[in-house]
Amino acid sequence: MKSLSRRQFHALTLSAAAMAALGPVPSVLARRRADEDGTLFDWQELPGGAWVAMGQGGNTLLVRSAGQAVLIDCKNPGLGATLRREAESFGTPVRLVVNTHHHGDHSGGNPAFTADLPLVAHAKAKPRIIAQSEEMLGRARRVLQGLEGGEKPAPKRVIDEVKSFIDSIAGxxxxxxxxxxxxxxxxxxDKFGDLEVQYHHIGPGHTDNDMVVFFPSLNLVHMGDLLFHRRYPVIDLAAGAxxxxxxxxxxxxxxxxxxxTTVIPGHGEITDxxxxxxxxEFFNKIREVVRHAKDVEGMTKEEVMNLTPGAFEGYEFQQMRPRTLGAVFEELEKK
Ligand SMILES: [Zn+2]
Known part of the structure; x- marks a missing residue:
């Protein structure tokens, strides 16, 4: 990476001050914002040579050791080539890739890696990833629309990379x-460079194939979608949640x-x-809200889905709220 210009340095200082106002974010050393040098993702630097790419799908963690890099999660379909190029721009080739679970916003970029690199996921993720592969073209087209539209279109080379994926997907x-x-x-x-990388699958949670990736010597963990940090979570009952x-x-x-410990959520800001x-605690509270509405107030599923629980004020992904509430309702019905 180039050294920072004065303007960029001030931008970093300002963003650090703005972040402090929002509450502590552990150990973020620097940021490389989307749009700097034609970058798509918003990259945040952590101690120990690690970076996190935010935006355009689930959070991707990049960890480097002994001249090589491992990537945890691969963004939305169509963005694999962009992710690989930006990850390798930090100076180390990617040698290992991991999916925390099968969802397309974490595994959509996989084809940019699987031809020449090992890609690790839970055994139950594999058939689900293959089964959903035909949906990835439509999703990549929507990604392209999003990148081309909006107030500020994405950098041209990113657009070209996504188009190239769409053109090639038939094959x-x-x-x-x-x-x-x-x-x-x-x-x-696995041993990776000088590090140990651990894959933990405790059981079904967000899906039936969630894997948490832990680097003990860095005291760093990527939770996949077992952590939606201050966001309404997707509860994928159809996939065993x-x-x-x-x-x-x-x-x-x-x-x-x-x-x-530095904790990387699947979605949301870096936390601890x-x-x-x-x-x-979120699930304790939301089950209580839904149980009360259902059993004490006699609400239907539709009515419960329209609630806006005060306990989660300020949560993002409000568009998910009806689905989250509906899934909890369905879960409680089964008992
Ligand atoms: Zn997910």
């Missing part, structure tokens, strides 16, 4: 999205953490162990 088999190595145990680990299991998974990961505790 891309479903296998090109699929992981090349699957995790079946509750915990498996359970909020009780979700809480259990997060509680198990909390045991790996201490006060200094408090963010994990808040996610557990």
């Amino acid at each position: 891309v088999p479903g296998d090109a999205f699929a992981p090349t190595r699957v995790v079946e145990e509750r915990m498996e680990a 359970t909020t009780i299991g979700w809480q259990e998974s997060v509680r198990e990961i909390i045991k790996l953490c201490d006060a200094k 162990v408090n963010g994990l505790a808040t996610q557990v």
Whole structure:
């Protein structure tokens, strides 16, 4: 990366001040904003040579060791080539890729990596990733529309990369999205450079194939979508989600953490162990809200879906709120 211009330095200082006003964000050293040098993603630097790419799908974590890089999650379909180019612009080639679960906003970019790199996911993610591969063209087209539209279109080379993916997808088999190595145990680990990278699957939570990726020596964890930080979460019942299991998974990961652990959510700002505790508490509260509405006030599912619980004021992904409430209602109905 180039050294920062004075203007860029001031931009960083300002953003740090703005972030401080929002509350502490652990250990973010620097940011490379979207649009700087034609960059698409908003990159945040963490200690230990790690970066997080925010926006355009789930958060992607880049960890570097011994001259190579590992990427956790691959953004929306069509963005794999852009992600790989931006990740490698930090000076280290990507040598390993991980999907935290099958959803397309975490695995859509996979074809940019699977031809020449190992890609790790949970065993139950693999058939789901292959089964959804035909949806990826339509999703990539919507990504392109989003990049071309809006007040400020994305950089031309990004547009070209997405178009090139769309043009090539007819010849891309479903296998090109699929992981090349699957995790079946509750915990498996790889050696990566000088680091150990651990894959934890506690059980069904957000889906039936959630994997948390933990770097013990960096005290750094990527939660995948087991953490929607201060956002209404997707509860994918059709893919085996359970909020009780979700809480259990997060509680198990909390045991790996201490006060200094850096926690990367699937969606939302970088946080710490408090963010994990808040996610557990979220489900306690929302189940109580839905149980009360359903059993005490006699509300229908439709009525419950239209609630705006005061306990979650300020949460983002408000467009998800009816689906989140509806899923909790369905879960409670089953009991
Ligand atoms: Zn997800």
